[in-house]
Amino acid sequence: MLKIVIVEDNAALRESLVDVLAAEDHHVAAFESAEGFLANCSIASVDILLLDLNLPGEDGVSLARRMRADWPDIGIIMLTARGAPADRSAGYESGADIYLTKPSSAPELTASIRALARRLNTDSRVPTSxxxxxxxxxxxxxxxxxxxxxxxxxxxxxxxxxxxxxxxxxxxxxxxxxxxxxxxxxxxxxxxxxxxxxxxxxxxxxxxxxxxxxxxxxxxxxxxxxxxxxxxx
Structure with missing residues (x-):
């Protein structure tokens, strides 16, 4: 089970994402803004951060850049309607591991999370020796x-x-x-x-x-x- 945080300002989409990921047995928390996430979440416990780019207040690129600098081991997935090459480049340069464009299907999202989890090694036991x-x-x-x-x-x-x-x-x-x-x-x-x-x-x-x-x-x-x-x- 992964601890996944969603930062998405669209309430309907936010609730839908929570339902999809909770059905995969992940522990999910969701916030409307970067400010709400930073004020109310213990970042050290987060495995994967699922971000929109167009957020009220601090945007997704800025938040991703801060998270990557402060928490290098966190997984970051961007889920956004902005699919232009320049937007994708900005997303990856800010620290995103995976960049998905809306609308993204539930199977694609969950497969991306599983792939990222394998890469981060967050869903395996800590070696004992x-x-x-x-x-x-x-x-x-x-x-x-x-x-x-x-x-x-x-x-x-x-x-x-x-x-x-x-x-x-x-x-x-x-x-x-x-x-x-x-x-x-x-x-x-x-x-x-x-x-x-x-x-x-x-x-x-x-x-x-x-x-x-x-x-x-x-x-x-x-x-x-x-x-x-x-x-x-």
């Missing part, structure tokens, strides 16, 4: 601040080195958000939004070094888990 995901050996040299794997070496920042070291030493390689934010001054992101950006960058470096699958998994509403074996030297 690194070996379940990958056997790629990675070595973190804390002194030289480098990460080495089968595909080569990646230079890390001091904060990335400290964060990986903390993951490696944590039980089950899991850290909650507050623990990460509470790391030393050299390591601590300034906010949850900055942490999300840091995780995305670190995930890319892990993959570039040779990790496979999803080396850093989101534990919804809690934190993150390092999902590849890591040796400290």
């Amino acid at each position: 690194p070996a379940e995901v990958s056997e790629v050996p990675l070595v973190l040299n804390c002194k030289t601040m480098t990460l080495t794997g089968r595909d080569g070496m990646q230079a890390l920042t001091a904060s990335e080195t400290d964060l990986l070291q903390a993951f490696a030493k944590a039980p089950d390689n899991r850290l909650d958000v507050e623990s990460i934010l509470g790391l030393g001054p050299a390591s601590a992101p300034a906010s949850k939004a900055a942490l999300g950006v840091k995780i995305v960058r670190l995930r890319k470096k892990l993959i570039a070094a040779g990790a496979t699958g999803q080396p850093l998994n989101v534990i919804r509403t809690w934190g993150y888990q390092l999902s590849v074996p890591l040796t400290l030297i």
Whole structure:
């Protein structure tokens, strides 16, 4: 079951979308505007955001851009009557994963959500041990601040080195958000939004070094888990 939020100002369409997605056993919340969504919803618990572009107040492109910057792992689907190439480009550039034009059929919408969920890995269990995901050996040299794997070496920042070291030493390689934010001054992101950006960058470096699958998994509403074996030297 996914937590899906709909932001759509057309009341009839909003209710119809809620019915369609609830019938798929998803937990659905719906709002008329971006402002209503931001004021009344815990964004950290949202898996997929379904947005219209033409909203009262802040529009869908602006909202998508903010959500993508602050919550890099959230899924974003735009559902709009604006189907011109320029509108599609603006939607994707703002952070949309999928862009659908109205009218969109219920089967197309639900299939898009299932495809996005598979991509985001939000509907699968969180791995309980690194070996379940990958056997790629990675070595973190804390002194030289480098990460080495089968595909080569990646230079890390001091904060990335400290964060990986903390993951490696944590039980089950899991850290909650507050623990990460509470790391030393050299390591601590300034906010949850900055942490999300840091995780995305670190995930890319892990993959570039040779990790496979999803080396850093989101534990919804809690934190993150390092999902590849890591040796400290």
